[in-house]
Amino acid sequence: MSIEADIERYIVEEILLGSGDSRLDPNESLIDAGILDSLALLRLIGFVEERFGVTVDDVEVVPDNFESINATKAFIEMKRNG
Amino acid sequence: MGITRRLILLNGLAALMVPLHHAAAYGLQAMFLWTDRYRAVAVPNYDQLGTLPYYAIMVSRELHSFAVPAFLFVSGFFLAIMSKGSASRVNRNIVSQRIMALLPPFLLWTLFRFVLIGQIPSSIGDVLNPYWFIVLLIQYYLLSPWLVPWAKNHWQSLLVVAAVLQLFAQGLRYPYFLGIDLPGLELMLTLAPRWLFPTQLFNFALGVVVCLHLDSVQKWLPRVRWLLLLAVAASAVLMVVEYQLADRYVGEAWIGPSFTGLADNLYATSVCLCFLAFSHVRLPFAKSLTEIGSKSMGIYLANIPAIYVVAVAMYHLTPWALGNQIIYQAVLIAAGLGGPLLLMQIARRSRARPLYRYVFG
Numbered sequence: 068m069s070i071e072a073d074i075e076r077y078i079v080e081e082i083l084l085g086s087g088d089s090r091l092d093p094n095e096s097l098i099d100a101g102i103l104d105s106l107a108l109l110r111l112i113g114f115v116e117e118r119f120g121v122t123v124d125d126v127e128v129v130p131d132n133f134e135s136i137n138a139t140k141a142f143i144e145m146k147r148n149g
Numbered sequence: 150m151g152i153t154r155r156l157i158l159l160n161g162l163a164a165l166m167v168p169l170h171h172a173a174a175y176g177l178q179a180m181f182l183w184t185d186r187y188r189a190v191a192v193p194n195y196d197q198l199g200t201l202p203y204y205a206i207m208v209s210r211e212l213h214s215f216a217v218p219a220f221l222f223v224s225g226f227f228l229a230i231m232s233k234g235s236a237s238r239v240n241r242n243i244v245s246q247r248i249m250a251l252l253p254p255f256l257l258w259t260l261f262r263f264v265l266i267g268q269i270p271s272s273i274g275d276v277l278n279p280y281w282f283i284v285l286l287i288q289y290y291l292l293s294p295w296l297v298p299w300a301k302n303h304w305q306s307l308l309v310v311a312a313v314l315q316l317f318a319q320g321l322r323y324p325y326f327l328g329i330d331l332p333g334l335e336l337m338l339t340l341a342p343r344w345l346f347p348t349q350l351f352n353f354a355l356g357v358v359v360c361l362h363l364d365s366v367q368k369w370l371p372r373v374r375w376l377l378l379l380a381v382a383a384s385a386v387l388m389v390v391e392y393q394l395a396d397r398y399v400g401e402a403w404i405g406p407s408f409t410g411l412a413d414n415l416y417a418t419s420v421c422l423c424f425l426a427f428s429h430v431r432l433p434f435a436k437s438l439t440e441i442g443s444k445s446m447g448i449y450l451a452n453i454p455a456i457y458v459v460a461v462a463m464y465h466l467t468p469w470a471l472g473n474q475i476i477y478q479a480v481l482i483a484a485g486l487g488g489p490l491l492l493m494q495i496a497r498r499s500r501a502r503p504l505y506r507y508v509f510g
Binding site for chain 2: 083084085086098099101104105106108109110112113123124125126128129130131132
């Protein structure tokens with residue numbers, strides 16, 4: 068499964084719990100759309116750390132890095148590539 | 150572990166304290182107001198004042214009192230995260246989203262509680278007091294477009310103003326607790342209900358400041374961590390002593406569980422900062438605490454009716470257990486924590502799953 072699909076599945080199943088669309092626009096702002104509040108953001112970060120084996124430092128916990136599915140994917144790739 | 154992740158643990162710890170705190174209140178109720186269910190006495194009966202179980206419950210209840218301040222501290226921190234990065238997101242859109250997310254569960258559980266206890270609210274306080282943390286949080290979200298820039302640019306003045314307001318608002322209630330008949334006391338109480346924003350403003354503001362000045366805080370905390378630990382211990386003792394002094398001052402019988410002393414503020418702040426200062430220390434059951442932390446709103450909402458139902462059931466069905474605080478507390482705590490977690494788990498796995506957010510936040 069691709070990184071985008073993994074992230075989308077997590078958001079749809081674990082954060083939205085089936086209360087929203089089953090498909091998300093990968094460029095849609097998850098924050099502006101009200102999908103990610105702060106606690107959901109931290110849960111997403113927990114998922115990213117566990118699923119993709121990256122460590123998110125305190126300074127990296129900013130909305131920009133998790134703004135959308137694509138932004139999250141870019142962040143994961145950036146962390147993996149050092 | 151980073152401070153941000155540590156805060157979810159603090160949230161989990163606070164969520165754990167909520168049912169403990171409420172169970173203790175019912176424990177005191179069983180000691181003094183339901184005594185006739187297990188002893189041949191008239192109620193209220195204060196024979197158990199000063200006994201070991203009384204002190205154990207009182208002290209443990211005081212120690213749990215950091216829960217709501219910690220929730221607000223964490224909420225302030227988490228909200229401020231949204232102002233970081235290329236552009237601040239703490240704007241009207243985010244604020245209205247947050248409030249709209251809080252309102253359905255608040256209204257639902259408030260209504261459910263009234264139906265459960267068969268009471269018609271007679272004042273605004275009746276409606277807003279039981280879930281006062283949510284009422285406060287909504288007010289802080291409304292204030293956040295001003296609080297966050299203030300915290301960014303002049304954090305010292307924000308903390309001083311917030312601390313003064315908080316102590317003043319809480320201080321207004323002191324004469325009431327002590328039974329001092331002052332002119333205008335009624336008006337003072339009307340002006341300072343515990344659900345009005347000044348009463349916990351410092352805790353929320355501190356969370357915002359810590360988030361926005363994380364670099365400085367991360368350098369400062371290790372230097373003062375033992376001092377913070379000492380502050381936790383000293384303020385815990387002070388809090389218990391303050392309660393006992395107030396109780397003796399009142400003299401007649403018992404001051405009651407709603408008394409909040411000024412030392413509680415020092416204790417709650419010390420606990421929050423100390424928890425972060427020792428973020429390198431691994432906690433047992435950290436994974437479970439994180440899980441509980443992510444469900445803190447649901448626990449906060451559902452523990453009140455869960456404990457109420459079980460306490461009333463025990464009052465009718467097993468009155469002998471009211472006189473055994475070890476059994477009584479264990480059952481209430483299990484109900485207050487296990488009940489909400491079970492409900493949430495059932496909701497997540499059932500067809501009601503899409504409604505989960507509206508019920509448990």
